Amino acid sequence: MPKLHIRTMKQQWLSIAINWAKSEGWDPGLHDAELLYKADPNGFFVGEINKKIVAVGSSVNYDAHFAFCGLYIVAPEHRGKGYGLALTKHRLKYCGERNIGIDGVLENMEIYKNIGYVPYYKNYRYQSNAKQTSNLNxxxxxxxxxxxxxxxxxxxxxxxxxxxxxxxxxxxxxx
Structure with missing residues (x-):
């Protein structure tokens, strides 16, 4: 199996991560990636095989005490090969001893526990199509x-x- 090379993401590669997130059915905020990148440009990573990006993820260090890991995606054809775990270990090392939050998928709770995360609460998301109204609260x-x-x-x-x-x-x- 080819070795994964992990390095800091360049800002122009944010669009790759955002497009992958959209293809996974995620709904990233319109300007979230750019704001978070500006907050911690060293906290965005890519995993590459033969100079091709196969995994992305972020670890934004907000301050000396708190970090948040997100935007974690491995290209479908490269899943199950350990690349995601390698990228996650790299991101966690970058966070240091900070308290780390993630926006996890409920189906993956056991995986997160195996990595070392401790569940704090469950966050369920619901979606609906709003109808425009002229009656503002x-x-x-x-x-x-x-x-x-x-x-x-x-x-x-x-x-x-x-x-x-x-x-x-x-x-x-x-x-």
């Missing part, structure tokens, strides 16, 4: 520069790292 309001601090304070209750410093949101242009 009276409690809904647009985020403005004046309300940004309140939004960031709320986010700090839900996320273990300070995203406004990571993403430079305090200078983020709204509108």
């Amino acid at each position: 009276k409690n809904t309001q647009e985020i403005s520069k004046d309300s940004l601090a309140q939004v960031l304070d709320y986010d700090k209750q839900c996320f273990p790292a300070n995203k406004d410093k990571v993403f430079g949101i305090t200078t983020f242009e709204i509108g």
Whole structure:
């Protein structure tokens, strides 16, 4: 079996990872990959066989205490060969001693446990097609520069790292 070569992903290769995610039925955010790449450009990796990308994955180090691993995909024709595990070990090493989160697939819980992850909670996702309505909820309001601090304070209750410093949101242009 050919040896997997792992290296840091170049920014122009993000489109490969996003297209693979879409082909898996994932729904990546419109600008998530670019924002996360800017937050930690050394935390995106590719696994290559004979200079061809066969696996992708990210490990974004938000701060000294928290990292998040995601965008993990092995090309279908290369699954089951150990390339994914090699890439995962590389990503975990990059995270160091941080608390690490993942957005896992419930069917793969046992695999994650074997790698060393400990389940914290289950996150079920549901999908529906919304119908456009002109009746906006009276409690809904647009985020403005004046309300940004309140939004960031709320986010700090839900996320273990300070995203406004990571993403430079305090200078983020709204509108």
